Amino acid sequence: MYDERLSAPLSLWLLPVAAGLTSALILLPYGLTASLVAMVLASALSSVALGSYGSPRIRVVQGVLLAGEARLPLEVLGQALPLDRKEALAWRTWKSDPRAFMLLRSYIHTALRVEVTDPADPTPYLYLSTRHPQRLAEVIEAGRASQREGQGQGAQGASARDGEQPEPRSDRPVG
Template sequence: MAADNALAYDERLTVPRTWWVIVFAFGLATALVFFAYGPIAALIAFAAGGGLATSFATSQGSMRIRVTPKLLVVGDARLPLNALGEPHALFGDEARAWRTYKADTRAFFVMRSYISGAVRVEVLDPDDPTPYLYISTRAPEQLAAAIRGSARTAGSEE
């Protein structure tokens, strides 16, 4: 990997382990419903119910956050660091406030209900109607530091 593409931060927002217990329980409940039609039907229902629940859980855990020396990559969005302001690490009540009553509907949100921490970053581009980014993360201070550090590096190269 070239130095230009070196990652300063990399996180995948995976679902908590308890969700996999729920996935198994959903498959089991589906199997129990179809058990009256025989063990083969119950086995097929277990596979189908478990597969459906697994696809939901994996889709919720597919979001990646990466910070490179020039970009903040959140899922499919690629945002140049020179268009972003100061990042703010949010915890507990402050994070909840920014995703509820303080929220601006024009903001770019990546929220996961099972993650309590977040980072809020102002968007400085005057042509962009997005006022800020709200990104759920398990490590708000590390993500904010990576954005801050990479933005300084990107700014000094220009």
């Protein structure tokens, strides 16, 4: 239904290059080999770090919201509020609640705030950095609506069968 990777922008990928060049310059007095090894190692390590930082995904699949480490069924989610750049800044600073789950990426300036309605969960809301907050909100609401419809049909089917006698069940194989 929805899948977004919060990958780092191309401009941030200049950092591993800068780290490699800086390391090479620092170790240049120890020889060209040490300088090249330092450049390769620093570039590789910082690339891995940047890649893992930019690897979280936000997904909505089969009635479940997966956001980074969080996994919540759509039925425990409340209102989804898309946040523009200004509101997103407010919700990640002075409006934020320390109990909230925040999947925050500083290079993504828009977000979605989703209420958590589960009374057993102390998390009041999810703050999700996303490049497509309106689309994600629509997908969450559509998923919640389809679950409500499915539960309503299941309840109607059960009440229609209440007056009927259940068929005898046998654990023996038929035939």
